[in-house]
Amino acid sequence: MKPVDHLVSVRRDSHRIADAAQGRLTATVPSCPGWHVADLVWHVGVVQLFWQLVARGDLSGPQEWTEPARPGDDELLAWFRTGADTAVDALAGLDPERPAWTWGRRRNVGFICRRVAQETAVHCWDALSAVAAGEPIEQRIAADGVDEFLDEVLPGLSPDLAGPAQTVALCAGDVGTDWTIRVGRGSAELTGGRVGADVTVTATASDLLLLLWGRRPDDDLQVDGEPAALQRFLARARF
Known part of the structure; x- marks a missing residue:
């Protein structure tokens, strides 16, 4: 946008x-x-x-x-x-x-x-x-919000991102956009593709943005992989 x-x-x-x-x-x-x-x-x-x-x-x-x-x-x-x-x-x-x-x-x-x-x-x-x-949050602004959270907000939390890293893939099926981010060891970095992701979450862009900002739980979203990795990621993203 x-x-x-x-x-x-x-x-x-x-x-x-x-x-x-x-x-x-x-x-x-x-x-x-x-x-x-x-x-x-x-x-x-x-x-x-x-x-x-x-x-x-x-x-x-x-x-x-x-x-x-x-x-x-x-x-x-x-x-x-x-x-x-x-x-x-x-x-x-x-x-x-x-x-x-x-x-x-x-x-x-x-x-x-x-x-x-x-x-x-x-x-x-x-x-x-x-x-x-x-x-729902309007699709385009929601997808832009997921991108902002991963690319702008999380890197600002880097000093609080110590400990083992996990790789999380977020897939917004309604807009056909995927994000994969590796978080831990003091950094947050967007990477390409879903290969090697510990956990993948599939939902609408609105639901993904609301998940990231603590507005909705993940228990009724499609979660594939290690749920514990998602919980560690979300815990680190809370501030």
């Missing part, structure tokens, strides 16, 4: 969150223990604001960030909708190659567009599930 596609996803999923939250701000969010829908809306809005400021160069990193005052529930959704549109418009006006602080290997606005899209998409699923309107 290109940055412009990520921003289309951000705008779409932000408004879906707001629509789902209308009149339901006090509902609990089962996939985010301890949160109500209002907390989810606030969190996503703050994340979008933070990354917008970083992309524009107003912040050089989290050390300069000060969280704004939280609006009351009667103003929260209007604040969120306006903020989401402002963030998308701001990011759309920047060159994706523009340098910016990130926690990933790519230090540019393109990384930020993708991260904001993925954060918003997963929390959109959280919000919809909280109001009994659960539905």
Whole structure:
């Protein structure tokens, strides 16, 4: 996906969150223990604001960030909708190659567009599930999210990936995409093909992304190989 596609996803999923939250701000969010829908809306809005400021160069990193005052529930959704549109418009006006602080290997606005899209998409699923309107994450953004998790998120956890390595293959049948990753001995590395994988998980792209982010169990997915290797992998991926 290109940055412009990520921003289309951000705008779409932000408004879906707001629509789902209308009149339901006090509902609990089962996939985010301890949160109500209002907390989810606030969190996503703050994340979008933070990354917008970083992309524009107003912040050089989290050390300069000060969280704004939280609006009351009667103003929260209007604040969120306006903020989401402002963030998308701001990011759309920047060159994706523009340098910016990130926690990933790519230090540019393109990384930020993708991260904001993925954060918003997963929390959109959280919000919809909280109001009994659960539905899969859109295929393209879900497949992109699996790729981001394996290629950007996991490598950032490398210091916590000590111990024996295992190789895990993830297969998204609905989009015809496979990923194979070797995790352990202090690193996470995408490799080619499924040959030599200790365990293979086959599911939709949405279910694979939700599995990686701890939103769904693996017990009703197709798991071939060593289940223990998958559990070690998932335990290491939790943070």
